[in-house]
Amino acid sequence: MSTSTLSGDSIDENAFAIEDVSGAIEDYFFEGAEKLLEIWFDKKQAGATSLRNIPYSELVAMLDIAHCHILHSKSNECMDSYVLSESSMFVSDFRIVLKTCGTTRLLHTLRRILHLAKIYCNMDNVISVFYSRKNFMHPERQPYPHSSFETEVDYLEEHFTGGSAYCIGPQRQDCWFLYTMVTPRAAFTFPEHTLEILMNGLPDDVLNVFSPSVSKDGNDCRMKSAINTVLPPGIIVHEELFSPCGYSLNGLIPHSDHYITIHVTPEPNFSYVSFETNQNALNLNEQMLKVLEIFRPNKFLLTIFTNELSNEGKEVQKNLWDLKICGCRRTNLQFLELPTETLVYAQFERMENMK
Amino acid sequence: MSTSTLSGDSIDENAFAIEDVSGAIEDYFFEGAEKLLEIWFDKKQAGATSLRNIPYSELVAMLDIAHCHILHSKSNECMDSYVLSESSMFVSDFRIVLKTCGTTRLLHTLRRILHLAKIYCNMDNVISVFYSRKNFMHPERQPYPHSSFETEVDYLEEHFTGGSAYCIGPQRQDCWFLYTMVTPRAAFTFPEHTLEILMNGLPDDVLNVFSPSVSKDGNDCRMKSAINTVLPPGIIVHEELFSPCGYSLNGLIPHSDHYITIHVTPEPNFSYVSFETNQNALNLNEQMLKVLEIFRPNKFLLTIFTNELSNEGKEVQKNLWDLKICGCRRTNLQFLELPTETLVYAQFERMENMK
Numbered sequence: 001m002s003t004s005t006l007s008g009d010s011i012d013e014n015a016f017a018i019e020d021v022s023g024a025i026e027d028y029f030f031e032g033a034e035k036l037l038e039i040w041f042d043k044k045q046a047g048a049t050s051l052r053n054i055p056y057s058e059l060v061a062m063l064d065i066a067h068c069h070i071l072h073s074k075s076n077e078c079m080d081s082y083v084l085s086e087s088s089m090f091v092s093d094f095r096i097v098l099k100t101c102g103t104t105r106l107l108h109t110l111r112r113i114l115h116l117a118k119i120y121c122n123m124d125n126v127i128s129v130f131y132s133r134k135n136f137m138h139p140e141r142q143p144y145p146h147s148s149f150e151t152e153v154d155y156l157e158e159h160f161t162g163g164s165a166y167c168i169g170p171q172r173q174d175c176w177f178l179y180t181m182v183t184p185r186a187a188f189t190f191p192e193h194t195l196e197i198l199m200n201g202l203p204d205d206v207l208n209v210f211s212p213s214v215s216k217d218g219n220d221c222r223m224k225s226a227i228n229t230v231l232p233p234g235i236i237v238h239e240e241l242f243s244p245c246g247y248s249l250n251g252l253i254p255h256s257d258h259y260i261t262i263h264v265t266p267e268p269n270f271s272y273v274s275f276e277t278n279q280n281a282l283n284l285n286e287q288m289l290k291v292l293e294i295f296r297p298n299k300f301l302l303t304i305f306t307n308e309l310s311n312e313g314k315e316v317q318k319n320l321w322d323l324k325i326c327g328c329r330r331t332n333l334q335f336l337e338l339p340t341e342t343l344v345y346a347q348f349e350r351m352e353n354m355k
Numbered sequence: 356m357s358t359s360t361l362s363g364d365s366i367d368e369n370a371f372a373i374e375d376v377s378g379a380i381e382d383y384f385f386e387g388a389e390k391l392l393e394i395w396f397d398k399k400q401a402g403a404t405s406l407r408n409i410p411y412s413e414l415v416a417m418l419d420i421a422h423c424h425i426l427h428s429k430s431n432e433c434m435d436s437y438v439l440s441e442s443s444m445f446v447s448d449f450r451i452v453l454k455t456c457g458t459t460r461l462l463h464t465l466r467r468i469l470h471l472a473k474i475y476c477n478m479d480n481v482i483s484v485f486y487s488r489k490n491f492m493h494p495e496r497q498p499y500p501h502s503s504f505e506t507e508v509d510y511l512e513e514h515f516t517g518g519s520a521y522c523i524g525p526q527r528q529d530c531w532f533l534y535t536m537v538t539p540r541a542a543f544t545f546p547e548h549t550l551e552i553l554m555n556g557l558p559d560d561v562l563n564v565f566s567p568s569v570s571k572d573g574n575d576c577r578m579k580s581a582i583n584t585v586l587p588p589g590i591i592v593h594e595e596l597f598s599p600c601g602y603s604l605n606g607l608i609p610h611s612d613h614y615i616t617i618h619v620t621p622e623p624n625f626s627y628v629s630f631e632t633n634q635n636a637l638n639l640n641e642q643m644l645k646v647l648e649i650f651r652p653n654k655f656l657l658t659i660f661t662n663e664l665s666n667e668g669k670e671v672q673k674n675l676w677d678l679k680i681c682g683c684r685r686t687n688l689q690f691l692e693l694p695t696e697t698l699v700y701a702q703f704e705r706m707e708n709m710k
Contacts (some may be wrong), residue, residue, distance in 0.1 A: 153526070166524075166525060172508070336689050337685070
């Protein structure tokens with residue numbers, strides 16, 4: 001999404017940095033690719049309550065450290081969902097998912113998140129951490145420690161021990177970075193999977209929809225883009241159409257901590273869309289293919305985490321192995337076994353692109 | 356292998372560097388993990404002859420650049436095999452495999468290899484390149500560009516375009532680096548696979564064999580260690596027992612460009628053994644398990660490259676997926692799809708190690 005009119009210091013700094021280089025307005029750039037942090041706390045810790053006990057004002061102050069803020073929120077019995085000035089946050093009893101784009105300082109919130117979990121929820125036992133992101137188009141425009149995965153891992157290792165850092169895909173082309181720390185206590189007792197689709201280079205007719213000159217609000221974007229067709233019935237949606245352009249959607253599946261989150265950066269020079277879900281209300285494979293049909297990206301990557309208990313996750317991983325997408329060539333396929341989960345990663349590129 | 360009495364400048368420099376730090380003899384260290392370069396030339400290039408036409412004196416001069424030298428060689432109809440002061444080289448008509456350990460400067464030979472192929476063999480069309488190595492125990496003791504994979508890839512990219520660089524396994528623990536450049540001309544028309552086993556932390560009773568105080572020569576090492584039991588009948592072997600310790604073996608399978616190469620660095624503080632083969636004379640899976648039985652490493656990693664045409668390669672890859680090794684835990688499993696081949700990579704660690 002583009003948030004030039006909505007966000008705080010980070011965008012101002014970015015604007016200055018860009019002006020320093022050339023002063024030209026054409027240099028405007030927004031890094032759509034999100035930093036994604038997921039932390040799981042130990043529900044069995046004596047006295048542990050819920051991350052949802054953290055007061056709203058504390059969440060606001062925590063996000064301020066990252067240089068982003070809450071636009072609106074929705075809740076169900078299991079989870080609080082926040083649409084942010086830059087991307088999204090989901091807080092359930094023992095898990096927090098924080099996803100921020102642009103030049104936000106996501107990892108700077110780590111110390112505060114751990115502190116808040118301790119003082120408001122009696123939880124200081126982190127059982128697993130996942131930090132991931134696609135390679136940035138302009139890493140040199142990112143604030144410390146986000147300008148390189150190396151420094152990000154250094155930063156994470158100040159807070160966690162026993163983690164592992166991976167680069168999936170070719171290091172100097174499109175690739176995806178993952179840091180994970182998983183303790184033996186993290187053994188899953190319920191099915192769990194996460195699908196991410198990270199897309200670049202979208203056609204103009206797809207992108208046009210996500211601006212106030214074409215759509216009157218978020219709801220209008222959702223209908224015109226056909227995003228509504230990939231959402232399960234009954235989903236609780238809140239969404240934002242940004243000015244001058246950009247779109248974010250959070251969806252909560254009723255009675256669960258399952259979510260769908262979509263973010264669109266529609267500027268043609270650096271267009272980017274992300275789709276992420278852990279839902280099992282719809283067929284995950286069909287949903288994935290439908291998302292790709294809607295956005296028609298030139299290049300995209302798919303990541304699917306699943307544990308042994310999730311049949312849906314295992315099924316989509318298996319499908320990915322043999323997945324043919326019309327007009328596209330698979331440029332990378334990787335499999336990674338982690339302590340409690342497996343990951344299948346695939347990159348595709350449209351063939352007309354590859355001359 | 357340890358080559359303190361055999362090699363040239365590189366070891367002297369290493370010795371100085373170590374003395375600079377502390378002056379203590381206990382600081383002696385030898386980096387067993389090899390740099391491995393494999394280059395395939397286009398046999399269909401007009402006028403192409405054979406890499407085996409490169410004169411011996413030119414090979415000597417080329418290896419001098421890497422700071423190693425030829426100890427002895429053997430040949431069959433398809434290939435020349437060289438045991439080096441640091442590891443091995445195999446030259447067949449259109450492929451050169453150069454594997455060097457210690458503080459050798461392998462990549463410095465690149466320009467010379469390409470030059471020799473051009474002037475002696477009419478070949479300047481490289482169709483594929485593989486450069487790989489395990490992470491070094493002491494990268495800071497390596498000469499440029501080998502002290503980091505980043506600088507190695509920079510160096511490779513001065514010679515080749517269109518390559519991809521991967522880190523397989525966790526970046527900050529035991530892992531394996533791979534650079535590949537594969538052109539569309541590299542499509543395989545025959546079965547091809549390569550198995551590597553890289554082992555660390557071997558038991559003393561295994562290591563003791565590889566020193567002149569216990570074994571009288573290379574042949575004696577081979578028999579006492581039971582390495583002879585993993586070699587196919589009829590194999591043409593040449594080998595070296597180093598002083599004060601260390602062992603290298605090259606084996607040529609008759610009537611083919613298939614080889615086996617084994618290198619042992621037996622110092623207990625930094626023990627390391629590598630096994631590499633592209634053979635199909637013996638069952639590859641059984642051979643792999645037998646090698647692990649002989650060396651009983653505390654930690655090891657397996658890499659298996661195969662193309663679609665190699666049933667043996669695909670079979671071993673498939674076995675690796677479900678491989679259980681008694682007393683060991685698999686700490687990493689990765690799969691990577693490359694343009695003409697697939698790679699399965701696995702790391703194991705002995706459980707008594709993992710307290």
